[in-house]
Amino acid sequence: MIGNGPLGGFRVAGRRVAEIRVSANNVRRILGIGGTPQDINVGLLLDQLSVKYSITYDVLESADMPHRDIEACWDPDSMTMYIRSDVFRKACSNDSRARFTIMHELGHVLLGHRRTINRSRADCQPQIYEDSEWQANQFAAELLMPLDVICSEQLDTATKIEKHFRVSHQAAVRRINQLKKRGELPC
Template identity: 30%
Template sequence: MYRARPTSRLKIRSFANQIRKIVGLEKSTDFPILAVFEFLSAQGIFTFEILPKEDMENKCGETFPEERHILIREDIYEEAYKEIPFARTTLAHELYHLFFHGGEAISLCRTDSEIKARRAYEDPEWQANCFAGELLVPKDLVVGMSVEEVMKNCNVSVTMAKTQLEHYSRG
């Protein structure tokens, strides 16, 4: 298990909102993650490879921040073209690793006490999942929506819609 630099949900939300603003989509509920992913790659910000499922084992994606390189499993990439929520989330998740975990010393938690001491906001996977939720389900555009409305308008899974709305209801 790894420990990353502590990053709060509010900081991650701010970063997601900055990305939305930079690409001119701060008022769009259905964020075109695949188009943005491909655009950023075409601009030379990172490279990516599509690999067969058997080459990726059980990984949907894998990011190498220092090399500015992302591997995406072929079926996930194809599903992203079909706008499947899980695939969309995977692309957003991997982008976070690229942007936030490059150049960062991520430490390996080896003992039970280190694992127990690690907070969610120090978990690089929690951080990337949080970013995907904040990017794909922007708080200011979904407040007052039902789970079903968030799923439809933001093209996300029921789990993501529920999770984001629960966090947003807390303030």
């Protein structure tokens, strides 16, 4: 989903971290991802979502993407996730950034994000937890770097999280900083 709102995405129903965490953990359980999200086979996962849940995806060349400057996007009207071909290939090869991109888009899908036009007073700006992009990023982080595994494996540094979950260093740093700020680490 492409955002141009004040927070980077579109205003959606507010969801807090705990609620998004529950959603991501349920998805891990339902899809059989369990405690090893680093072993997600992206191509197989997308095929499974398509067959079992009618969530389709289309791999397109850059020039054919709905918006040329994006790597992937979710179109709720057609129930289709559009993925740029190079990003899809990288995700299928377990590239950390590409995997996060796909899980981010999956977050839009499973959190029910739809682009809406919101009218609000100028002095009533959306809160961060009402931002579709923040929610999708949080979902991807919860799915790929689950807190229960971080605690059980004692992954108390960004480097440990990066290596264990095979995520980018940037994603691992953001995750550990957020968990520490929220008082969830040490476990």
